[in-house]
Amino acid sequence: MEIFGSTFDDSVFSEPRERVCESLSSYNAKLCEPEWFCESTALNTDDSLEKQKVFKFRGDLALRQGNYQRALDAYSSCLQWIADNNLTIRRDVLEGMARCYTRLGQREQALELAELLNKDAANTCHLTSLLLLKVSIYQHFGSVGSQMSCLQQLCSLLPFNPWHWFSLGQTYLKLLDNDPNTVASEAVNGEAEENQEGAVELTEDRVWLRACICFIRTRLLLRILRQQQSSFVLQRGEKALQITQEVLQRLNPKETTIQALIEVMSGDLIPEKMREDYQDGESLSSVCLQSFRERWWNRVLLTGVLQTDGPPVKP
Template identity: 65%
Template sequence: MEIFGSTFDDSVFSESRDRASVSVSSYSPKLCESEVTLDTDDSLEKQKVYKFRGDLAVRRGDYQKALDAYSSCLQWIADNNLTIRRDVLEGMARCCTRLGQRERALHLTELKEASNTCHLTSLLLLKVCQNTHTHTHTHTSSVCVLQQLCSLLPFNPWHWLSLGQTCEQLLGRHRSAGTTPSTHTKEFSQDRIWLKACACFIRTRLLLRILQQQQSSFVLRRSESALQLMEEALRRLQPGEPRLQALTEVMSEDLVPEKMREDYQDGESLSSVSLQSFRERWWDKVPEDSAILLTPSADHCGTVKPL
């Protein structure tokens, strides 16, 4: 009894004697011209051409040319084509950021344009990028945007890490200059920024330790490196054991397996997403009698250095 597929025709392994030799002609790959002519009335074709020109100009570093192409593309995009419209608007915002057109870049990334959680996350990250490329950047705007990111994606350790680093940079800058933030608000006072930096690093450490249980290879190594950074940051900030314990209790309250598994942020709809304020979600949960524990001493603040 033969098993199906267990036998072969001997002719498969014999060399072909009658096979004619075929000469392969030289091959020249087709090239896409950078300046495609627009001799068409098709709006879709015009959209594609302008989009291609913009992407090519960005790759070449010609941001003004890219901005012009994206602007032309925008008027040919159908109202129901939200994906391409989002892509072009983000491209325009990046170009404006590179060209120093901060106000226009901010206008292009208005959060009201967000259609789902993925889009909102992208816009918030773009705002962080815009703040980074602004010469007058004081870190306060990045702190506000990163707080929104952490509220939107509370179990992402890397957003918490970025927020903690930004707070520490802001605190170090104002300590070295001997000034306070221009806002003169309690939210951005030195002790409040110090508190946020400590809390964010603690939250990052908690999340990374949870995620480590499911990681391996280079992903695990990245988490281990980040955990080492957290330990070094907390040694610089010197929160002290009472403060460390009080902040850990607050920042770990929602870190339960059931809640993390049932994350409702599916990336498709904003209707179920509640962007609670950062203070309401975490700071207001700090017990009143622990307030004195969360105020850094002058010598602790003085040891903080910019990252």
């Protein structure tokens, strides 16, 4: 009778095969001078891929240098050389053009390109890039309501990202420094298709509560993620955590309010759900303002914190 595990495969005792090292063909790496694509001779080629690279690099460099018209011209030239199946480069170029239009003060053209990118958004990465682009456009032109709605969608798409919550909280904080009547009017009239919240909802006490919610959520996430961070990432998180603490001291919610908000905003902060494998965001069809309000705002309002607390009296 054989004991389990006492037998071995004959291959264990066979002689190892001799490896034959085949000679590899020599490879000569292409050497490029810094900013080689800026040379006039860089376009002396019939290769469409090379021309695409030249115009793309020229656009990226001009955008980084703040020469937005030159960058826009380079990106526009690049588009005609991009292959139909190269969707990644096409999206990158269109986003660059939208940012150029924004800096040049051409709002409608920037939003048209954003809408074009929206039609082709097929995954979480696409939608994240698109929403960040729209945030920058609306922020540049002062469309507070639309900026808030995009940030809310980002928080729904990536609920465990503290930076989106931090940005949303800072937006509400800025609203508190403005006249409440102006806030309500500006938020409602910003972009009707983007912002579906009524003026009654954006009273000063509700803006104050939403700022508290965002910064408490930010603090919860930063404290959890701090255990996994190091170096400059940890330093950035610690700085944001310090700012968050200072803002909460300024907002000055009661301790009972803080506990109620923590209970609601930490309900989904389960280690298993926060693993990287599960952080691919919500499905694209579910990312909307309605789902955001139902998931957080409405649950907070059910706690009745507005009846027991409110914004501190301004001096």
